[in-house]
Amino acid sequence: MDVRAVVDWFDEVKRDLPWRSPDRTGWGVLVSEVMLQQTPVARVEPVWLAWMARWPVPSALAAESKGEVVRAWGKLGYPRRALRLHEAAAAIAAEHGDVVPADVDTLLALPGIGAYTARAVAAFAYGKRCPVVDTNVRRVIARAVHGAGEAGPPSTTKDMADVEALLPKEPADAAHLSAALMELGALVCTARTPRCRDCPVLSTCAWQRAGRPAYQGPVKAVQKFAGTDRQVRGLLLDVLRGSAAPEPKAKLDGVWSDAAQRDRCLDSLLVDGLVEQTADGRFALPGEG
Known part of the structure; x- marks a missing residue:
């Protein structure tokens, strides 16, 4: 591959994304990489801008409640990423002087940071030489x-x-x-x-x-969304994100007609720590019960 041609092309047409700006920080790159996992750039950019304005350093996010972090995650999907980022922010603030580490192994030691994210932050925030494969x-x-x-x-x-x-x-x-x-x-x-x-x-x-031969290997299954547990979980969280107080189960029951699937999804949100149940049986985002 002519890597020089690829780089020249990139320099000419690359998208003007905020986490690529010359004044980017390791924290800004880390937040972008977590948000961009399985989520298109167009959906991430406005949320990233809001997060960085509100929580410009890890300690700012770490000081926020888990419930508010989940609420601010909005419609990005896979909201457990918000909790993992909150945990990582707390570790960075406490153990690394509020600065995201530049070393891949140190990044991997942070809670919720996997191999891809660690290499991406090292490369894109700090200019390290390490393979970044998505x-x-x-x-x-x-x-x-x-x-x-x-x-x-x-x-x-x-x-x-x-x-x-x-x-x-x-x-x-x-x-x-x-x-x-x-x-x-x-x-x-x-x-x-x-x-x-x-x-x-x-x-x-x-x-x-080679004449653009058709791919003959295993085909990756296309992920559906409509009717899946992911959709139901999102609908349940939408109710709690829009509420300033815990909600009764009857309010949650109205979002989906299949009671068995709805209850299974609510249970999974409780297990994941994205929802908490209050002493009187109502439901709220974590820390807001």
Whole structure:
């Protein structure tokens, strides 16, 4: 792959995202990376801006109640991420002088921070040389390097080695390429309708040279939303996010007709710590009972 062409393309067309600004902080990048997990940029950007204005440093978020953090998470989905970010903020404030660590291993020691997030923060906030592999990057490499239509099932060892082989030795250059590869997969080398004519590596792409063969490997199941427990959990949380006081179960019962599914989802929210039950049997966001 012509990595220089990818970087030049990125420098010309990259999106002007607030967490990429020259004055970005490790905290701002960490918040963005947690929010962007399984959530489109367009939905994340306004929430990220509101969070950073309200909680510009980890200690500010750590001092907030869990309930208010879940409320501010809004419609981003997968709200357990809000609680994990709250826990990480408390650890950063208490153990790292309110500054997000730059070292991958130290980042991994924070509560709720996984391997991808740790590497992304190290690279994008601090310019470290470490492979950053997401779905977009895997797809770009599958096509441009290996000539496959899709990346297939993930393999941490192989995926990391593929990216490592492309990274320049200079840390800042490596971090820059990681961002460029991610952007290429998000904007051009997309899953369903790749814009190959706009690709900076069209002439050297192994998939193009092979005639764009169809992918023959295992197909990833398409995630539904309508009617799933995820939707019901979200509806239940919507009621509590919009209330200043605990609500009776009858108020929650009105959001979904399937009582068994509704009760199962409410129980799962209680287990996850996203909802609490008061002594008189009502329900509230954590810490607001």
